[in-house]
Amino acid sequence: MKDLRTAFLVKYPKYEIILNMYSKANDCPATWENLSKVRLQAFVDYMEERLAPNSVRQYAAKLKAVLNLYNEEVELPKDYNKILSVKNVRSTNVWLTDEELERIITYVPKNANEQLVRTQFLIGAFTGCRHSDYTRLNNRNIVGGMISYVSLKTKTHATVPLKPIVKELLTNLPKEEVSDPTFNNNIRNICRKTGITEAVKIFKAGKEVEGEKWEFVSSHTARRSFATNLYLRGADLYSISQMMGHASVEMTQNYLCCGLREQSAQVMEYFK
Structure with a gap:
């Protein structure tokens, strides 16, 4: 079976940035073994802090599509679909005075x-x-x-x-x-x-x-x-x-x- 990086780039060869952001958000490479609910949420949070909402939804959807493709071959985190289904809602954030x-x-x-x-x-x-x-x-x-x-x-x-x-x-x-x-x-x-x-x-x-x-x-x-x-x-x-x-x-x-x-x-x- 293909490793996660290979599987992702076969489907989305121009979007290696998504895997790189997952790695940066979690300080570990994007692999099947390194997938977890906590890390997927950290990945989404990382994108929300840096990208426009539409980009966050698209990037999360691309990773979700790859996981869905392999969900019968790999044991994936529970609720990964929910975490990567980013809604079109505006967040409120903190700022420092x-x-x-x-x-x-x-x-x-x-x-x-x-x-x-x-x-x-x-x-x-x-x-x-x-x-x-x-x-x-x-x-x-x-x-x-x-x-x-x-x-x-x-x-x-x-x-x-x-x-x-x-x-x-x-x-x-x-x-x-x-x-x-x-x-x-x-x-x-x-x-x-x-x-x-x-x-x-x-x-x-x-x-x-x-x-x-x-x-x-x-x-x-x-x-x-x-x-x-x-x-x-x-x-x-x-x-x-x-x-x-x-x-x-x-x-x-x-x-x-x-x-x-x-x-x-x-x-x-x-x-x-």
């Missing part, structure tokens, strides 16, 4: 991994870059008082005003690299240690999930925090969209994790 980001700034890392993850996460929170981009930034991306880079995912050019702390962080950037699961585990631990523990309720995968805020933080929370904090300051969506390298304002709206921002006195007068 200015005060919570300040806690991470003042946190003293306990080891090299924490130092790297703390530094990279803060760079992402103050530049709005994707995780795949903010882990690649260095001093050469500082051009004329701006952060300038080409997105690895979309190949589009984006510029963001340079915040002084970003310049400082890039100057002292560690050289190590960590896997995505290690990154997420470390940033969650940092958030827990800094008291980002308020009770929250989010809507994900078609159901409400409750827990402490740190439990739902991930590498992509940095990008959501950037968009949300700028929006709450009154920045217009078009400007935020341009800084984030989005193709449309509609994409940017998906990154706003807050409710309606405070309105001007003139607006509120209308409701009196």
